[in-house]
Amino acid sequence: MLPVFYNTCWMAACHREARAYHRATGDVAQTQARVLRRIIRGNRDCWFGEQHRFAAIHNVRDFRDAVPLSNYDDYRSAVDRIARGERQVLTAESIELLEPTGGSTAGEKLIPYTASLRRSFQRAIRVWIWDLFSTRPKVRRGTAYWSISPLLAVGRTTSGGVRIGFDDDAAYLGTLEKHLVERTMAVPPAVALCPSIASCRYATLFFLLRDPRLSLISVWSPTFLTELLKSLWIDRDALCDDVGRGKISTSMGNEDGPLNAEHFTPLPSRAKELKELFREAGDVSACVRAVWPRLSVISCWADGPSSTYAHNLSCYLDGIEIQPKGLLATEAFVSVPLTSQPAPALAIRSHFYEFVPADSKSVQAARPLLAHELEPGARYEVVVTTQGGLYRYQLHDQIEVVGFYRDTPLLKFIGKADATSDLVGEKLNDAQVEYALRAAFEKLELRPRFAQLTADAAHASYVLRLFDDSPGDWSMRGDRLAAIVDAGLSSNSAYRYARELGQLQCVRVELMQEAEADSMVTSFLTSKSEAGRRFGDIKATTLVRSSDAIKAAGPPRNLAAND
Numbered sequence: 284m285l286p287v288f289y290n291t292c293w294m295a296a297c298h299r300e301a302r303a304y305h306r307a308t309g310d311v312a313q314t315q316a317r318v319l320r321r322i323i324r325g326n327r328d329c330w331f332g333e334q335h336r337f338a339a340i341h342n343v344r345d346f347r348d349a350v351p352l353s354n355y356d357d358y359r360s361a362v363d364r365i366a367r368g369e370r371q372v373l374t375a376e377s378i379e380l381l382e383p384t385g386g387s388t389a390g391e392k393l394i395p396y397t398a399s400l401r402r403s404f405q406r407a408i409r410v411w412i413w414d415l416f417s418t419r420p421k422v423r424r425g426t427a428y429w430s431i432s433p434l435l436a437v438g439r440t441t442s443g444g445v446r447i448g449f450d451d452d453a454a455y456l457g458t459l460e461k462h463l464v465e466r467t468m469a470v471p472p473a474v475a476l477c478p479s480i481a482s483c484r485y486a487t488l489f490f491l492l493r494d495p496r497l498s499l500i501s502v503w504s505p506t507f508l509t510e511l512l513k514s515l516w517i518d519r520d521a522l523c524d525d526v527g528r529g530k531i532s533t534s535m536g537n538e539d540g541p542l543n544a545e546h547f548t549p550l551p552s553r554a555k556e557l558k559e560l561f562r563e564a565g566d567v568s569a570c571v572r573a574v575w576p577r578l579s580v581i582s583c584w585a586d587g588p589s590s591t592y593a594h595n596l597s598c599y600l601d602g603i604e605i606q607p608k609g610l611l612a613t614e615a616f617v618s619v620p621l622t623s624q625p626a627p628a629l630a631i632r633s634h635f636y637e638f639v640p641a642d643s644k645s646v647q648a649a650r651p652l653l654a655h656e657l658e659p660g661a662r663y664e665v666v667v668t669t670q671g672g673l674y675r676y677q678l679h680d681q682i683e684v685v686g687f688y689r690d691t692p693l694l695k696f697i698g699k700a701d702a703t704s705d706l707v708g709e710k711l712n713d714a715q716v717e718y719a720l721r722a723a724f725e726k727l728e729l730r731p732r733f734a735q736l737t738a739d740a741a742h743a744s745y746v747l748r749l750f751d752d753s754p755g756d757w758s759m760r761g762d763r764l765a766a767i768v769d770a771g772l773s774s775n776s777a778y779r780y781a782r783e784l785g786q787l788q789c790v791r792v793e794l795m796q797e798a799e800a801d802s803m804v805t806s807f808l809t810s811k812s813e814a815g816r817r818f819g820d821i822k823a824t825t826l827v828r829s830s831d832a833i834k835a836a837g838p839p840r841n842l843a844a845n846d
Contacts, residue, residue, distance in 0.1 A: 368443025373672025425498025719771025
């Protein structure tokens with residue numbers, strides 16, 4: 284059957300939730316109160332509920348008095364108990380799986396997933412799909428590419444037999460929706476079994492080029508798609524040959540994988556058409572519309588650190604609409620895109636939310652606001668209580684309220700609010716950076732007097748700025764130091780993955796003069812002091828999450844810029 288049939292069925296399946304959400308947007312306070320009430324009542328008898336006297340909680344004030352703001356470290360021991368097979372620890376409901384997110388292998392976070400938590404994600408997804416399909420009918424008429432990447436680990440389980448990780452993103456959906464989505468996928472889920480980034484990318488392009496009906500692309504990072512399009516242009520001749528003969532070759536550095544042994548319907552006419560399109564285009568930016576004439580919408584991150592990369596992606600798309608994704612974390616679904624609104628709307632039927640004013644000198648001392656108390660133009664950090672056993676959990680995501688959809692706030696993602704650097708999803712933190720730098724300095728017997736790693740969004744990389752007055756040839760030493768630090772940061776699986784995808788470039792080393800280093804330290808201390816920190820309590824950081832420090836210090840001497 285045609286894709287429009289399955290997409291229309293999916294849209295119809297989303298209609299009920301979309302109507303419920305629309306009604307709820309006019310009564311945010313009561314909607315959120317009901318969500319919290321269901322979570323508290325449903326978990327009174329679990330270990331966490333008993334420890335925090337859930338049975339005695341009757342309103343938001345009681346809840347705040349009983350449960351403090353939390354971070355993931357507050358749940359590690361409880362998650363360890365769940366991983367060992369213990370039941371009713373954080374939730375009365377059974378844990379279906381533990382979903383990994385961020386961090387290095389040693390610091391990996393495992394997020395408990397229950398059936399109720401999965402349903403809360405489905406609510407927001409249904410609102411998005413109904414809105415997108417009903418307001419952008421061209422999207423319904425074609426197939427879709429849902430970002431597929433190689434599985435980092437297959438079949439992982441804990442010592443207690445709890446599964447780790449979803450098999451694919453479609454697992455977030457309900458049974459019916461999953462069935463319908465699979466009928467309209469331009470790229471099969473089996474691509475995730477490819478043995479490497481290169482082979483996965485090549486196989487993805489093979490399937491995409493076979494399908495001129497493509498109407499929707501949904502990825503996370505815009506750089507993921509940019510790199511995919513660059514690979515398309517580089518490998519276009521081999522890809523066209525493979526489309527024509529119906530087989531994925533192992534040429535162009537493409538490793539042998541499970542899909543290489545399969546034979547697909549040869550499409551010689553499509554291959555000939557593609558070759559002519561590429562020859563006439565001259566570059567990839569001129570051929571996207573011609574290759575996929577139905578392509579109407581690209582869904583990807585486009586706010587915060589991703590805004591620059593989304594703009595860069597748009598240069599390849601010849602006016603094809605980019606729809607910014609809502610704020611979606613492994614722990615919670617915070618906001619959902621609506622085509623008629625300037626920013627995604629709070630997913631008020633999914634979880635219970637609180638918001639800490641971003642200008643608060645102390646998060647713990649600040650009084651968090653509820654969803655119906657937010658002010659336009661203000662910035663906040665998001666706190667969530669979910670159906671998966673995270674209570675008053677700080678996401679450390681900062682948002683800005685840019686308006687309202689009825690009474691529901693519209694939220695624009697600004698960036699990470701804690702000590703995490705996140706240009707393309709790598710989530711580097713101070714501890715990981717400190718460890719990598721210390722190991723590199725010890726290996727090269729360096730003792731720099733100043734060292735700071737700075738995120739450089741403009742060049743999709745990190746810059747190690749240091750002042751070291753020891754003698755030696757820094758032209759060669761800088762290259763080696765950059766490589767060692769980059770390898771150390773790659774102990775963070777998300778950073779390593781971004782490097783393999785080409786979304787991040789290798790660390791660059793820039794040598795500073797003593798006066799420059801002193802100026803940077805002074806500026807750092809002054810800014811922290813002005814923000815309310817006691818001067819003697821300010822801790823220096825090895826990680827700076829913006830390019831402000833680079834701009835302030837002027838152009839230093841570039842020592843290493845490896846790719």
